Amino acid sequence: MAEADVPAVEVGREQLLEWYEKMALIRRVEELAAKAYTLRKILGFCHLYIGQEAVAVGAVAALNPDDQLITAYRLHGHAIAKGITPKAVLAELFGKATGAAHGVGGSMHMASKAVEFWGGYGIVGAHVPLGAGAAFANKYTGDGRVSMTFLGDGAAQQGAFYEAICMAQLWRLPAVFVVENNYYAMGTSVDRQSYLTDMSQRGAGVGMKHWQFEAFDVVDVYRNLKAAVDHARSGEGPVLLEAVTYRYRGHSMSDPAKYRKDGELESHRKEHDGLKLAEMRLKELGMTDDELKAVVDRVKAEAQEAYDFAEQSPEPDPAKLYDYTYAEP
Amino acid sequence: MAEMQLREALRRAMTEEMRRDERVFLMGEEVAYYDGAYKVSQGMLAEFGDRRIIDTPIAENGFCGIGIGAAMAGLRPIIELMTWNFSLVAFDQIINSAAKVYNMTAGEFTCPIVFRGANGAAENLASQHSQALESLYAHFPGLKVISTSTPSDAYGLLKSAIRDPDPVIFMESELAYGLKGEVPDEEFLIPIGKGEIKRDGTDVTLVTWNKQVATCHAAADALAKEGISARVLDLRTIRPLDEELLFRCALETHRVVVVQEGFTFAGVGAEIAARVQEACFDALDAPVLRVTNRDVNQPYATNLEKLVMPSAQRVVEAARAVCGR
Numbered sequence: 001m002a003e004a005d006v007p008a009v010e011v012g013r014e015q016l017l018e019w020y021e022k023m024a025l026i027r028r029v030e031e032l033a034a035k036a037y038t039l040r041k042i043l044g045f046c047h048l049y050i051g052q053e054a055v056a057v058g059a060v061a062a063l064n065p066d067d068q069l070i071t072a073y074r075l076h077g078h079a080i081a082k083g084i085t086p087k088a089v090l091a092e093l094f095g096k097a098t099g100a101a102h103g104v105g106g107s108m109h110m111a112s113k114a115v116e117f118w119g120g121y122g123i124v125g126a127h128v129p130l131g132a133g134a135a136f137a138n139k140y141t142g143d144g145r146v147s148m149t150f151l152g153d154g155a156a157q158q159g160a161f162y163e164a165i166c167m168a169q170l171w172r173l174p175a176v177f178v179v180e181n182n183y184y185a186m187g188t189s190v191d192r193q194s195y196l197t198d199m200s201q202r203g204a205g206v207g208m209k210h211w212q213f214e215a216f217d218v219v220d221v222y223r224n225l226k227a228a229v230d231h232a233r234s235g236e237g238p239v240l241l242e243a244v245t246y247r248y249r250g251h252s253m254s255d256p257a258k259y260r261k262d263g264e265l266e267s268h269r270k271e272h273d274g275l276k277l278a279e280m281r282l283k284e285l286g287m288t289d290d291e292l293k294a295v296v297d298r299v300k301a302e303a304q305e306a307y308d309f310a311e312q313s314p315e316p317d318p319a320k321l322y323d324y325t326y327a328e329p
Numbered sequence: 330m331a332e333m334q335l336r337e338a339l340r341r342a343m344t345e346e347m348r349r350d351e352r353v354f355l356m357g358e359e360v361a362y363y364d365g366a367y368k369v370s371q372g373m374l375a376e377f378g379d380r381r382i383i384d385t386p387i388a389e390n391g392f393c394g395i396g397i398g399a400a401m402a403g404l405r406p407i408i409e410l411m412t413w414n415f416s417l418v419a420f421d422q423i424i425n426s427a428a429k430v431y432n433m434t435a436g437e438f439t440c441p442i443v444f445r446g447a448n449g450a451a452e453n454l455a456s457q458h459s460q461a462l463e464s465l466y467a468h469f470p471g472l473k474v475i476s477t478s479t480p481s482d483a484y485g486l487l488k489s490a491i492r493d494p495d496p497v498i499f500m501e502s503e504l505a506y507g508l509k510g511e512v513p514d515e516e517f518l519i520p521i522g523k524g525e526i527k528r529d530g531t532d533v534t535l536v537t538w539n540k541q542v543a544t545c546h547a548a549a550d551a552l553a554k555e556g557i558s559a560r561v562l563d564l565r566t567i568r569p570l571d572e573e574l575l576f577r578c579a580l581e582t583h584r585v586v587v588v589q590e591g592f593t594f595a596g597v598g599a600e601i602a603a604r605v606q607e608a609c610f611d612a613l614d615a616p617v618l619r620v621t622n623r624d625v626n627q628p629y630a631t632n633l634e635k636l637v638m639p640s641a642q643r644v645v646e647a648a649r650a651v652c653g654r
Contacts, residue, residue: 068402101435111434118401119434123425129391130426133398140354140380140404147398160421163391170386324432325470327439327494329569 003213006227011219013285019061019218020278021295023053026077027275028303029086030249033076033093033107037253041311042093045122046107049077051248054274055180056081056150058221059243062229063148068134070118070127071150073108074247078150083115086306096313103316104324125151125158128177132164135175135238146174146232148225153242154185156199162206168238169208175238176228180215182247187259203240215243216272219281246272330513336369336506338480339445342487343370343407345516347377350405353491356383356396357409357446366411367447367506393419393444397426397496400442405491410446413462413500420465427496428471443490445499448476449539449590450627450638452504459627459634461539461590464597466498467568473521474567476500478542480510482565485519493521502540524571526578530560533648534578536601537588538564541639545588548644557652567597572604579609584651585617588639593621615651620644 030050036042060081071078079089084100092099092110100110111119121127131149138145155161156179168175179199190197203210213224228239246268250257347353361384364371374382385392396406410416430440450459467474473495477483490497527542528549535545542563549559562578579585585605587598602617620639628634
């Protein structure tokens, strides 16, 4: 299958509106995270997802609720898309007891078994075998689930990624691997880290079905991911996709991203912004500016409520310091 | 009570656990159609089929990580590493993933996985194939580290390891796979974190594990002829350390020698010596001594290799020293 062969999908107004709201929520939460970071309410590393929202939202829409999702350290968007609340995400970033990981994980590590959000990993590429392992378990138990693993273009250079896709294909695991190519591995552009700049082509070497697609429009993301997930669930084997996207912020909060080409960011904001593209689609479906504004207002209120919740939550209890080392000490 | 080889005891433990629990499977290089590089899994493919006895490509980091993911999903993987030397290729997965999953997810996910295989020197395998790596893995919170010496211990501890909700490092020995010993016919488990006094004595405790237990028995025999009564404490589990038994032995014999394979510097012996002096300083009649691999990479030639390894003679000399003889 190539992108051209991916079947079209019908997406109704209600569905699109739900995705739009989720994307807007992720962006607003990230903007508040950036603000809190500059105020030193959030510490450590903090990698924002602004610009890439359509990928997580469109991809999760293609999954069943009990399908597993695993990602790296730029995780806030995936976490919210999969069902962790903005309150639990922001409280974790604030290092509070009410956070998704009770304050032990921070921006890079949080998870929820209930929504099959597997986290949250900081060693580039190392989580990809774990995603393949989830798919291994799905096949072993025959429960019909699919695992979805997100990684960046930088992680596609790691041996762990290569080993994982080798075995995933060898064993026909029900897995989808999504390389979010956001142009830069930290500050190194794709063409300076890889001879092939389309990471989906890594699939050819292991015999895996693969294709690349532009992932700016949430409907496009859903359409491509739906085809990939359906393929993986059918038992025919895994799929490797490259989702071409763009991050608006630096690699992390400490990165001013001076390595960008002139006009690159502005052009993406203008032509490829996932929220703007969704707004255009919604207007074509008859939504008014007032209706859209009401959505934005609702999202802002929810994000602010989460921010306030995070700020007001208690710090972790020192008595629980050793609680998360062994399940059975 | 049946006498069996250590490899057979390991196989019996895995086979029983796989019959008992559908979630348990064995994965590794050559475990299935080759019957195991050291024949530990011999015959298991015939019983369980290749859905549960799984040959992998030579990609330790990848298949250790896949095992970790499977464990997070609720399965109970046993990952065989042909030797622990090769685990260094997968060190990132074992340390940065397995040891930290429970922590990073704040307990949302557990990682019930066993990594097992041959540890330490065999003979004439030179630098890259002869390392004893207990100290490396015991360094990290989140892992449990077992290193066994007898068929019976290997059986009982491997069964506990497979049932444990945390990642367990399980270290065997290539030279000991053929070692024979009595294993009771009745099923039993040995708790993780409990050492055992393998031979009683009153003058000095030889603290050891894995195949150096045999070295210590030989040393204790020789010491007995000189009138020194040596106790052999087999820790069996390195982490969590059985401090209660270790300190009791130190308090009762007043002298301690740690006998370990593996390099001296920052080895497990250093940790034991530190803890014994912290807890039992007033009861000690002599400093805690260590008999370890000499701090040099393993040579190939037999005479040089013998110089490097702990030996009964070196243990005897250390015991004499702490006993003031």
